Amino acid sequence: MGLPLPSKVLEHILSFIDSNEDRNSVSLVCKSWFDTERRTRKRVFVGNCYSVSPVTVSRRFPKMRSLTLKGKPHFADYNLVPDGWGGYAWPWIEVLAKKNPLLEEIRLKRMVITDECLEMIAASFKEFKALVLVSCEGFTTDGIAAIAATCRNLEVLELRECIVEDLGGDWLSYFPESLTSLVSLDFSCLDSEVKLSDLERLVSRSPNLKSLKLNRAVTLEGLESLLRRAPQLTDLGTGSFSAEFEPEMFSKLSKAFAECKQLKSLSGLWDVIPEYLPALYSVCPGLTSLNLSYATVRMPDLVGILRRCWKLQKLWVMDLIEDKGLQTVAMRCKDLRELRVFPSEPDLDDVSVALTEEGLVTVSRSCRKLESILYFCVQFTNAALVTISRYRPNIKCFRLCVIEPFAPDHITREPLDEGFRAIVEGCKDLRRLSVSGLLTDKAFEYIGKHAKKVRMLSIAFAGDSDLMLHHLLSGCEGLKKLEIRDCPFGDSALLEHAAKLETMRSLWMSSCFVSFGACKVLSQKLPKLNVEVIDEMYPPESRPENSPVERIYIYRTLAGPRLDMPEFVWTIHKNPEVGVSNLAIK
Amino acid sequence: MITEMEMEKGESELELGLGLSLGGGTTVKNGKSNAGGGGAWGERGRLLTAKDFPSVGSKRAADSSSHAGSSPPRSSSQVVGWPPIGSHRMNSLATKSAAREEEEASKKKLQDDETKDVTKKANVKVQVGFIKVNMDGVAIGRKVDMNAHSSYENLAQTLEDMFFRTNPGTIGLTGQFTKPLRLLDGSSEFVLTYEDKEGDWMLVGDVPWRMFVTSVKRLRVMKTSEANGLAARRQEPNERRRNQPV
Numbered sequence: 001m002g003l004p005l006p007s008k009v010l011e012h013i014l015s016f017i018d019s020n021e022d023r024n025s026v027s028l029v030c031k032s033w034f035d036t037e038r039r040t041r042k043r044v045f046v047g048n049c050y051s052v053s054p055v056t057v058s059r060r061f062p063k064m065r066s067l068t069l070k071g072k073p074h075f076a077d078y079n080l081v082p083d084g085w086g087g088y089a090w091p092w093i094e095v096l097a098k099k100n101p102l103l104e105e106i107r108l109k110r111m112v113i114t115d116e117c118l119e120m121i122a123a124s125f126k127e128f129k130a131l132v133l134v135s136c137e138g139f140t141t142d143g144i145a146a147i148a149a150t151c152r153n154l155e156v157l158e159l160r161e162c163i164v165e166d167l168g169g170d171w172l173s174y175f176p177e178s179l180t181s182l183v184s185l186d187f188s189c190l191d192s193e194v195k196l197s198d199l200e201r202l203v204s205r206s207p208n209l210k211s212l213k214l215n216r217a218v219t220l221e222g223l224e225s226l227l228r229r230a231p232q233l234t235d236l237g238t239g240s241f242s243a244e245f246e247p248e249m250f251s252k253l254s255k256a257f258a259e260c261k262q263l264k265s266l267s268g269l270w271d272v273i274p275e276y277l278p279a280l281y282s283v284c285p286g287l288t289s290l291n292l293s294y295a296t297v298r299m300p301d302l303v304g305i306l307r308r309c310w311k312l313q314k315l316w317v318m319d320l321i322e323d324k325g326l327q328t329v330a331m332r333c334k335d336l337r338e339l340r341v342f343p344s345e346p347d348l349d350d351v352s353v354a355l356t357e358e359g360l361v362t363v364s365r366s367c368r369k370l371e372s373i374l375y376f377c378v379q380f381t382n383a384a385l386v387t388i389s390r391y392r393p394n395i396k397c398f399r400l401c402v403i404e405p406f407a408p409d410h411i412t413r414e415p416l417d418e419g420f421r422a423i424v425e426g427c428k429d430l431r432r433l434s435v436s437g438l439l440t441d442k443a444f445e446y447i448g449k450h451a452k453k454v455r456m457l458s459i460a461f462a463g464d465s466d467l468m469l470h471h472l473l474s475g476c477e478g479l480k481k482l483e484i485r486d487c488p489f490g491d492s493a494l495l496e497h498a499a500k501l502e503t504m505r506s507l508w509m510s511s512c513f514v515s516f517g518a519c520k521v522l523s524q525k526l527p528k529l530n531v532e533v534i535d536e537m538y539p540p541e542s543r544p545e546n547s548p549v550e551r552i553y554i555y556r557t558l559a560g561p562r563l564d565m566p567e568f569v570w571t572i573h574k575n576p577e578v579g580v581s582n583l584a585i586k
Numbered sequence: 587m588i589t590e591m592e593m594e595k596g597e598s599e600l601e602l603g604l605g606l607s608l609g610g611g612t613t614v615k616n617g618k619s620n621a622g623g624g625g626a627w628g629e630r631g632r633l634l635t636a637k638d639f640p641s642v643g644s645k646r647a648a649d650s651s652s653h654a655g656s657s658p659p660r661s662s663s664q665v666v667g668w669p670p671i672g673s674h675r676m677n678s679l680a681t682k683s684a685a686r687e688e689e690e691a692s693k694k695k696l697q698d699d700e701t702k703d704v705t706k707k708a709n710v711k712v713q714v715g716f717i718k719v720n721m722d723g724v725a726i727g728r729k730v731d732m733n734a735h736s737s738y739e740n741l742a743q744t745l746e747d748m749f750f751r752t753n754p755g756t757i758g759l760t761g762q763f764t765k766p767l768r769l770l771d772g773s774s775e776f777v778l779t780y781e782d783k784e785g786d787w788m789l790v791g792d793v794p795w796r797m798f799v800t801s802v803k804r805l806r807v808m809k810t811s812e813a814n815g816l817a818a819r820r821q822e823p824n825e826r827r828r829n830q831p832v
Contacts, residue, residue: 078667114729115718135672140718161674167804189674270678294678343669346679376669403669460668485667 010036020045039063046070047505049087049111050530053559054095065104066130067096071111073508073553074458075483077135080510080551082536084566089113089136091564097124105130105156112136118143122150129181130156137163141190145171154179155208158186169194169217175202182206186213188237188268193217196225203229213237216270220253227256236260238268241295245275258282267291267316274301284308288335291316293342299325299354307332313369316340319355319376326359330366338372339363343403357384364388372397379410380437385419389426398423399434405461405486408438415439421446424454434458441467448475456481466493473497483508490548491518502528506555514552517545522554523571530557533570721749721807722776732799738791742769742778745807769807777813779806789813 014037017023027037043066046052058064071087089111096103103125113136121128128151141164147157148171172187172194182202187194194217203209203226210233214223218239227233243249253276257263263283272295287309292302293316302321306312312333319341321329329336341355357380364370364387371394380402389395408415416437424430424447433454435443439462447457448471455478462468470493472482482504490513501507501522516533523531534551561571671679719728728748735741746769769778770791778790782801790798790805 075667077672078670079673080667116728142718161672163673293675342671342675344679346669346671346676376671401669405665405668458670460670486665 004032007032007036011040014040018043042066044068048555048557049092050559050562051505051555051557054092055099056558058095058099062100063102064096064100065102066107067092067103067105068107068109069111070109073483073506074110074481075485075508075510076110080485082534082566082568085534085569086562086564086566087111088564089117093117093120093124097121101125102127104128105132107132107134108136109134110136112138113143114138115140115143115146119146122146125151127153129153132156132158132160133162134158134160135162140165141167141169141171141192144187145174148172148179149174149176152176152179153181155181155183156185157182158184158213159189160186162189164190166191168192172202173198177201177205180205181208183208184211184235185209186211186237188213188215190215191217196222200225200229206230207232209233211235211265214239214268216240216268219243220249220276224249224253224256227260231256231259232262233260234262235265236263236267238266238270240271241269241276242271242273243276245273250276250279253279254282261286263287265289265291269295272297272301274298277301277305280305281308285310287312289314292321293318293340296320296344303328309333311335314338316342318342318344320344321359322354323356323359323362324354326355326363330362334367335369336363336367337369339367339370340374341376342374343376357381360384361387364392369394371395374399374401374434376401376403378403379407380416380419381409381411382414382416382419382422383409383411385416386422389422393426394429395423395427396429397432398427398430399432399458400436401434402437405436406438407436415443417443417446421450424450428453430454432456435462436460438462440464441471444468444471448472451476451478453478455479457483459484459487461486463487463489466490469493470496473500479503480505482506484512485509486511488513491515494518495521498522498526501554502526502556504556506553508551508553510551513548515546516541516543516549519549519552520545528556528558529554530561530571532565534568535570536568539570717802717804719745719748719805719807722809722812730805732802737795738770738798741790745769745778745805749807775810776807777810779808779813780804781806 010033014023014026017026020041020043023037023041027034038060040063041061042063044057044061044064045068046057047070049069049071057067069089069092071089072081072085075081076085087110089108090113093106093113097120101124104127106121106128107130111133113133118139121131131147131154136159139162144157144159144164147154169190169192175182175198179202183206185202192215194215196218199218199222203212209230212226212230212233212235214226214237216239218226220239220241220243223238223241227236257279260283263286266280266283266287266289269292274297277297284305285308288311290305290309290312292305295302296318298320299322302317303325306315306321306325307328309315310332312329313335315329315333315336315338317325317340321341326341329339339360341359355377357377360373360375360377361384364373370392373395374397377400380400385400402416409419416435417440420435420439420443424433430451431453433447433451433456435447435458441464444463444467447454451457452475454476457472457476457479459482466489468487469484469489472479473493474497479500485508487509494514495518519531519533523529532553532555533549534553535549537550565571717730717732719730730741730744730748732741735744769776779787780790780798780802781787781804783803785803787806793801
């Protein structure tokens with residue numbers, strides 16, 4: 001029997017371990033390792049804010065410096081989660097303010113955070129450095145002003161795709177003249193115009209500023225002025241890239257960009273006027289990341305930029321790039337790792353046809369490092385999927401959205417089962433998969449069998465029967481998050497494989513045929529799960545037990561049923577006598 | 587609505603299993619499959635198509651017994667959350683579409699105005715009914731749900747509870763408070779004011795309640811001494827009753 005490792009030595013060893021996955025493994029070894037690990041963990045990640053209580057987390061990690069929290073399920077991004085469902089930051093902030101006052105960084109995704117919360121953050125954490133809010137809502141620009149005004153060591157303030165009640169651009173003027181520590185500022189999702197002179201002064205006194213993402217209201221002139229003051233930027237989000245073309249403005253802008261010799265990432269580019277695009281030419285050769293997904297310019301103009309971006313690793317673009325434009329990408333951007341192609345028309349009727357499966361095939365063939373794909377397309381074929389999988393077995397993330405629900409292979413009229421089979425068989429490191437198009441249960445048999453490392457799976461308008469879910473839940477060994485909408489399976493597969501749900505983070509199902517009765521059984525038999533029935537039409541008890549509910553969200557939790565549910569969310573109480581409530585009574 | 591899909595099996599047959607086989611009912615032929623065991627699909631061996639889904643707006647006339655068939659008409663779909671594009675992107679696209687239509691139809695100036703309006707409507711989230719309330723001298727602002735109130739009295743009561751109760755944490759519409767405020771009749775040291783959609787600050791109480799609810803952007807409990815010169819005329823207490831909604 002060996003001597004136990006002195007905790008100081010273990011601490012030192014652990015200081016080299018950053019990955020939380022590794023740290024989680026470390027903490028399972030024995031009690032003393034658990035204890036040492038928890039005392040030294042600085043960055044804490046909670047993937048589902050309802051899976052554990054704030055007090056538990058705070059107590060376990062007393063030296064926490066950074067907390068990342070995720071709230072609403074992913075399908076909230078597509079308006080499938082009704083407003084008011086939950087995901088409140090307040091209970092967390094309240095606890096942390098008291099128990100972890102040395103907290104420096106808060107990162108929230110899909111959570112509801114109020115101005116009061118923001119004010120509390122500003123007031124409670126003296127060393128606060130970084131606030132990153134992604135797809136959050138519930139606050140106004142007043143809350144942002146509080147952060148700006150009070151956090152004297154603020155380095156990072158990023159609002160990404162948040163829904164903010166915009167009360168004006170004054171918030172920016174709340175950054176005191178003494179604040180010189182800013183490294184990253186992202187206010188791209190705000191509407192109101194900020195005072196340019198305030199922004200200029202802020203940028204001028206922030207020598208460490210590396211990332212600046214402006215909102216649409218900032219003009220080209222404003223951009224030029226800011227660039228002159230911050231040529232050290234590595235990450236830029238422009239404002240509206242449009243103005244009446246003036247040669248003088250163009251040459252000033254070109255010159256300003258030419259000075260930004262460290263620029264690696266470019267985004268924004270709303271309302272682009274093609275005549276101004278060449279002003280970007282000087283930075284193209286250095287770019288590793290380019291987001292053109294808001295730039296509504298045609299293929300020739302896009303190509304003009306892309307053919308110069310030979311170091312590009314990440315490209316987000318609209319389908320305006322067309323197959324032809326993707327050929328240029330395939331030829332020039334040999335270092336490409338991630339490609340996302342978004343639709344330029346939300347209305348199915350107007351979708352352009354110049355982007356087909358061929359575009360993606362071309363890029364997959366030529367770009368050897370391509371491992372992450374998100375592709376919206378009107379149609380697809382099995383042959384294309386097979387080709388892609390053959391050339392790119394290294395794909396880790398494959399999200400294909402065939403825009404028309406139930407669309408088959410447009411040449412053979414077959415379902416896309418065989419195509420997705422090739423993807424899951426060929427891409428052995430696949431971590432994330434979204435499927436679409438016409439798919440039968442067979443497709444899910446293949447996925448269940450071969451997608452061993454897939455952690456997140458998204459399915460819509462697919463399958464024939466319960467078999468579909470049966471295949472998935474009896475296979476997919478690595479599955480953590482499953483989200484399904486509008487698929488025709490019912491209760492039996494879900495009940496049969498209920499134990500699997502305890503190995504996953506969460507399961508979302510909407511517009512399927514799961515009955516309230518099944519939910520009750522699940523909830524009562526699996527104590528570690530919260531089974532939430534989200535139904536805006538009827539309280540589940542008012543209907544027959546076998547009638548389907550609108551949506552279900554099932555997730556594992558240590559915290560028991562939550563107490564902050566709105567009236568349209570029902571949790572089935574663990575005690576069968578209590579029955580169903582939407583005010584969870586302990 | 588979903589009657590044809592309703593399960594026929596009784597609840598007693600719903601049981602938990604741990605990956606046991608589904609039973610002999612499973613057959614797969616020609617791409618069709620029968621669901622085994624239980625569930626709604628006992629007799630159904632057909633390929634389900636768009637028309638089985640109430641939430642999908644487009645109705646495709648797909649042949650259920652074969653996969654061959656004419657190319658479906660690409661009909662527009664009113665399905666919620668489809669295609670799966672984030673709301674920020676959707677709003678941006680909607681703005682662009684609206685702008686393009688206007689450009690074709692009318693002058694450029696008009697087009698710019700329309701675009702701004704659409705953007706504003708699309709991007710500003712309506713946290714239905716909730717508006718911010720600040721009070722002079724109190725650092726932390728609060729929020730109040732306009733939809734939860736039916737009259738000025740109601741609202742005033744809530745605000746008095748919010749800011750003057752001894753336990754500031756709870757909001758209640760009943761309860762004791764030591765100093766009745768009477769925000770609406772000008773007899774206390776505070777008055778209730780509001781900012782309307784045009785950005786003007788006015789005294790609360792002049793317009794009919796429903797009109798007020800649609801035009802109020804935020805509230806402020808202001809010191810009476812500072813409220814001089816505000817847009818609305820202050821009402822006498824006995825006049826106030828006439829403006830209450832019926």
